[in-house]
Amino acid sequence: MDSRIQQSVVANLSGRPAAAEVGPFVFGLDPSTDSPHINYASPRPGAAVTEADVTELVAAFRAAGRRPRLEYVVNCAPGLEALLAAAGFGVEEQHEYLVCEAGTLTLPVVPAGFAVREPDADPERVAMVAAQNEAFGGEPTATDEDAARVLRSQSRGGVAIMAVAADGTCAGGGTAVAPNDGVSEVGGIGVRPAYRRRGLAGAITAAVTERLFAAGADLAWLEASGEDSWRVYERVGYRPAGRRLYMSLD
Incomplete structure (x- = not known):
């Protein structure tokens, strides 16, 4: 499940107007906005990441005029948090993700009006x-x-x-x-x-x-x-x- 979710994140970032591959990462760059919630990177599921890869990714963000930022499924890159912390990154948020399949979807009544x-x-x-x-x-x-x-x-x-x-x-x-x-x-x-x-x-x-x-x-x-x-x-x-x-x- 984790790798399917992480792969969907990578695929979404790959569709950004100026997306780029930076080592094991996909950097989803959109020149039309500087929003960090749109311009961020994520590792390919299961890819090995090194300190040099993180340095290269930071340089790519700086060259694009964007704040270095990542979102990813923790289990798909278990050593990445430590590498990012060593490079000066801080944790913004941690969230559990939820999934839904067709058999579990419940359609509520749309509120009147x-x-x-x-x-x-x-x-x-x-x-x-x-x-x-x-x-x-x-x-x-x-x-x-x-x-x-x-x-x-x-x-x-x-x-x-x-x-x-x-x-x-x-x-x-x-x-x-x-x-x-x-x-x-x-x-x-x-x-x-x-x-x-x-x-x-x-x-x-x-x-x-x-x-x-x-x-x-x-x-x-x-x-x-x-x-x-x-x-x-x-x-x-x-x-x-x-x-x-x-x-x-x-």
Whole structure:
């Protein structure tokens, strides 16, 4: 399970506009944004990593004008944390990841007064990303570049879902990358504060996951950042399966 999840991370990074292989790592560089949550690296599952490989990776980040940052499944690179720590990296976060298969997915009722659907035009994509940004504590804004990123993912087989209130306001959203070898990461599940505690997060998560399975994926995975999100994901059929680590260098 761990290696399937890690391979899906590597495949996703390989699809970035300016992705590069740096030794045993894939560096997912996107020139259109400096977000560290998009521009990061991850090791190929099971690859041997040396101190020299880490030095080369840091140089690649510096050359691209990005902060060195990695996300990976711990069991797929057991010695990497020590190498990164020796190079000055610090731990940002550690999360358990959860997985869902078609047989465990539960579809909740969409809350009354809301529609859950895919954005099919750039203004809707902008509205969805703005809602996600607000949900995660950022400014409730988005750009044409954000819309282009969502469209690019959709055109490759990725999924985007928005929750729309009766007045047309986008209340939240979520996405998933195009499946690789039947595996896809679900992410960005967020609901604006004014619309929380109504069941929208579960409805969005289930809708994204359902579309992945309908498109042929057999395994969906995501991360829970806290107890509230954990409960939401478990209610729609996700179960804990492993641990992921985030490390970065200032």
